[in-house]
Amino acid sequence: xxxxxxxxxxxxxxxxxxxxxxxxxxxxxxxxxxxxxxxxxxxxxxxxxxxxxxxxxxxxxxxxxxxxxxxxxxxxxxxxxxxxxxxxxxxxxxxxxxxxxxxxxxxxxxxxx
Amino acid sequence: xxxxxxxxxxxxxxxxxxxxxxxxxxxxxxxxxxxxxxxxxxxxxxxxxxxxxxxxxxxxxxxxxxxxxxxxxxxxxxxxxxxxxxxxxxxxxxxxxxxxxxxxxxxxx
Numbered sequence: 001x002x003x004x005x006x007x008x009x010x011x012x013x014x015x016x017x018x019x020x021x022x023x024x025x026x027x028x029x030x031x032x033x034x035x036x037x038x039x040x041x042x043x044x045x046x047x048x049x050x051x052x053x054x055x056x057x058x059x060x061x062x063x064x065x066x067x068x069x070x071x072x073x074x075x076x077x078x079x080x081x082x083x084x085x086x087x088x089x090x091x092x093x094x095x096x097x098x099x100x101x102x103x104x105x106x107x108x109x110x111x112x113x
Numbered sequence: 114x115x116x117x118x119x120x121x122x123x124x125x126x127x128x129x130x131x132x133x134x135x136x137x138x139x140x141x142x143x144x145x146x147x148x149x150x151x152x153x154x155x156x157x158x159x160x161x162x163x164x165x166x167x168x169x170x171x172x173x174x175x176x177x178x179x180x181x182x183x184x185x186x187x188x189x190x191x192x193x194x195x196x197x198x199x200x201x202x203x204x205x206x207x208x209x210x211x212x213x214x215x216x217x218x219x220x221x222x
Contacts, residue, residue: 031208041198042115043157043212056209090156094208101147102202102210104156 003027006091006105013081014113020077021108023091031055032074033092033102034066043090049074078110086112116140119201119213126191126220133187134216136201143203143211146177148186151198151215160186160199191220 004025013019025032033056034046048056049068063079078085088107094100119136126132138146146163161168163175163184174187184201198215205211 033210035212040214041151042214043200045209045211048208050208056207092210094210096208100208101159101162102149102157104158106156 004093004103004105006108010109012111015081017081018079021089022075024073025093027093029093029095031094034076035090037088081112083112086110116211117201117203117213119216122217124218128220128222130191131189135183135185136213137183138203142205144206145204146184147202148175149200149202151200157200193220196220
């Protein structure tokens with residue numbers, strides 16, 4: 001059973017389109033995250049939710065909108081895609097906000113043409 | 114300035130040798146620290162947590178120096194399978210896990 005699963009794994013789309021990435025965790029964790037890993041391999045935190053409540057919102061364009069329908073799911077919707085949005089997006093979950101280990105999904109590779 | 118800084122490497126290490134590298138963090142409020150490993154085109158996976166007293170897990174030893182705000186990782190008896198990028202992570206009380214850009218290690222036969 002995959003602990004943190006993301007769909008789709010690969011996404012190729014045109015500039016200006018809107019796309020969503022879904023994430024689900026079956027670990028019973030309270031906290032979920034979205035990270036972006038760009039071409040330089042730097043993992044940058046975007047958002048964090050704890051029990052469906054947004055607790056971390058980094059300086060991310062408002063074209064990016066996370067949504068957590070329940071604590072097991074955290075989806076990411078991106079409007080008006082730009083070339084610079086091309087990256088690998090990782091979903092992660094953690095049992096404890098301050099000290100827990102992060103469990104990552106396999107990543108969703110987004111390519112904007 | 115990035116919150117967690119690492120030497121990107123690569124560190125080219127002969128098989129069986131020892132390699133060590135550090136990272137520094139800028140947020141003095143960071144509470145917990147980790148080393149993650151990331152293989153090419155894969156997700157990061159936890160290698161080990163880092164405790165104030167230092168800790169060892171097999172061939173891997175991690176140290177934390179809160180006064181100087183740096184964390185180190187030492188790998189003994191390097192194996193070919195240790196080739197990867199090692200990510201240093203600092204976490205604050207809000208659960209914000211800040212990653213360094215990674216140190217690449219290449220173990221050669």
